[in-house]
Amino acid sequence: MTKRLSLPVLPSTPCGHDARSPSLAETNDQPREKCGVIGIWNDPGAVRKVYLGMYAQQHRGQEAAGIAVCDGKDIASKLGEGLVVEVFDELSIQRLEKHYDKATDGRGVIGHNRYSTSGGSAAMNAQPLVETTFDGPVALAHNGNLVNGLAWRHVLSEAGRLFHTTSDTEIMVHLLASPEQRDTPDPVAATLRNLLGAFSVVILFPDRIEAARDPWGWRPLVLGELPSGKPMVASETVALDVAGARFIREIEPGEIVTLNNEGVHSRRFAAPSTQLAQCVFEHVYFANPASTVFGQNVQISRERMGAKLALEAAVEADYVMPMPDSGRSAANGYANASGIPYREGIVPNRYVGRTFIKPTQEQRSAAVRLKLNVISDIVRDKRLIIVDDSIVRGTTTREKMNQLREAGAKEIHLRISCPPIKHPCFFGVDFADRDQLIAHNRTVEDIRAFLNVDSLHFLSLDGMLSVMNHEPAHYCTACFSGNYRVDIDHPVACEVATKAQLNMFNALNA
Numbered sequence: 001m002t003k004r005l006s007l008p009v010l011p012s013t014p015c016g017h018d019a020r021s022p023s024l025a026e027t028n029d030q031p032r033e034k035c036g037v038i039g040i041w042n043d044p045g046a047v048r049k050v051y052l053g054m055y056a057q058q059h060r061g062q063e064a065a066g067i068a069v070c071d072g073k074d075i076a077s078k079l080g081e082g083l084v085v086e087v088f089d090e091l092s093i094q095r096l097e098k099h100y101d102k103a104t105d106g107r108g109v110i111g112h113n114r115y116s117t118s119g120g121s122a123a124m125n126a127q128p129l130v131e132t133t134f135d136g137p138v139a140l141a142h143n144g145n146l147v148n149g150l151a152w153r154h155v156l157s158e159a160g161r162l163f164h165t166t167s168d169t170e171i172m173v174h175l176l177a178s179p180e181q182r183d184t185p186d187p188v189a190a191t192l193r194n195l196l197g198a199f200s201v202v203i204l205f206p207d208r209i210e211a212a213r214d215p216w217g218w219r220p221l222v223l224g225e226l227p228s229g230k231p232m233v234a235s236e237t238v239a240l241d242v243a244g245a246r247f248i249r250e251i252e253p254g255e256i257v258t259l260n261n262e263g264v265h266s267r268r269f270a271a272p273s274t275q276l277a278q279c280v281f282e283h284v285y286f287a288n289p290a291s292t293v294f295g296q297n298v299q300i301s302r303e304r305m306g307a308k309l310a311l312e313a314a315v316e317a318d319y320v321m322p323m324p325d326s327g328r329s330a331a332n333g334y335a336n337a338s339g340i341p342y343r344e345g346i347v348p349n350r351y352v353g354r355t356f357i358k359p360t361q362e363q364r365s366a367a368v369r370l371k372l373n374v375i376s377d378i379v380r381d382k383r384l385i386i387v388d389d390s391i392v393r394g395t396t397t398r399e400k401m402n403q404l405r406e407a408g409a410k411e412i413h414l415r416i417s418c419p420p421i422k423h424p425c426f427f428g429v430d431f432a433d434r435d436q437l438i439a440h441n442r443t444v445e446d447i448r449a450f451l452n453v454d455s456l457h458f459l460s461l462d463g464m465l466s467v468m469n470h471e472p473a474h475y476c477t478a479c480f481s482g483n484y485r486v487d488i489d490h491p492v493a494c495e496v497a498t499k500a501q502l503n504m505f506n507a508l509n510a
Contacts, residue, residue, distance in 0.1 A: 047109050053239035076096065079126040096109075143200045310337035320387060372403065
């Protein structure tokens with residue numbers, strides 16, 4: 001009788017996140033996205049278009065970048081720590097193009113932007129990951145987080161598999177490359193059925209690219225067509241735009257889309273969830289304002305959030321002022337709805353390095369002052385409505401408010417265009433630990449006093465969801481509500497993966 005594979009219940013760790021690195025709260029007060037992915041099949045200028053698309057998706061990951069290229073037989077890759085422009089120079093692009101141009105047909109390119117973390121782990125966890133399988137070489141890039149990732153890592157390690165990164169993306173590669181897959185009719189679908197959590201993934205094979213999205217639809221993934229008629233996939237439509245591609249549609253939850261010489265083909269590895277879990281924070285903060293995410297333009301949704309906030313939290317003031325850069329869209333919406341003039345009075349210093357190290361509170365304060373300069377002549381003796389998209393830990397926000405006080409602001413009314421963030425995310429957002437979130441177990445009045453502002457108001461959950469195009473039940477709001485779509489306390493409620501789906505891995509637990 002075949003023994004069923006049993007996965008242990010273990011805590012979750014985010015995609016690409018090094019469990020040994022310091023938490024977000026120790027280094028930054030901004031939420032961080034986990035990754036951006038992109039892929040093009042058989043287009044003559046694919047390498048440079050992927051590079052440009054990664055540039056357009058830089059906001060989705062700033063710590064590492066990578067491109068993998070297949071000439072129809074072998075995969076070459078270039079990975080590195082830093083921004084896209086820091087990892088790739090003209091010579092490295094030309095080398096990738098030379099490998100790509102070995103073939104004139106049946107060739108592909110995928111790319112990946114990785115989110116910020118610390119130390120050497122950034123280079124170690126850079127993607128795409130390249131591995132040799134029974135089906136030839138494969139490269140894989142992933143945006144999201146597997147809540148059963150550590151459990152799979154334990155099982156695979158016990159079976160003798162060696163891990164070279166701390167990323168749960170490597171688990172996908174190991175499952176895909178497993179010898180037990182050799183006789184499986186659809187190894188990609190079989191692998192994806194064993195994953196629990198958020199994933200938008202692109203996989204490069206010698207003869208195709210496979211792009212897939214988890215059944216809940218947590219992270220965006222879109223399909224486009226280049227002027228050459230060749231297909232392209234990316235996390236956001238803004239990447240399609242810069243490559244000159246036409247948006248075709250979103251890749252659906254539970255769908256695998258194959259890009260190959262015959263065109264674009266679709267199949268399902270799972271039915272979409274009856275209640276999707278599209279991350280509403282993509283619209284609050286992460287996505288590029290020019291992108292269309294989950295069928296809705298991000299700039300417009302942020303303006304609507306600001307307008308709704310003006311209705312929920314009206315106050316008399318001289319100016320509506322954004323906290324740059326992410327508060328601008330909502331501040332515009334607030335100003336238009338309230339009739340109060342919009343005015344810029346906080347100027348970002350674009351020459352402050354993204355890697356500014358802030359190990360102490362004094363250095364963190366200095367970093368904020370370097371990054372944001374207040375124009376005293378504009379804010380002095382004025383009643384200000386400051387609009388920002390979110391507050392995570394609060395210490396950086398307090399420093400910003402203190403700068404406004406020192407510049408002579410008469411009143412500061414802080415308005416946040418999303419609800420209080422009270423709970424950590426396990427599905428692809430690097431929020432701080434629960435106890436380090438300023439809104440966890442604190443009242444709005446407690447937060448107001450800590451931030452040293454005259455009034456504070458967060459957009460209500462209902463108000464935020466009311467401006468979205470889909471039914472509220474189809475958005476993940478766990479960071480605000482604590483309502484997780486899967487059991488994160490027992491992440492291997494991977495009874496989502498049935499016995500039949502796990503049978504091919506029984507030998508691993510023998």
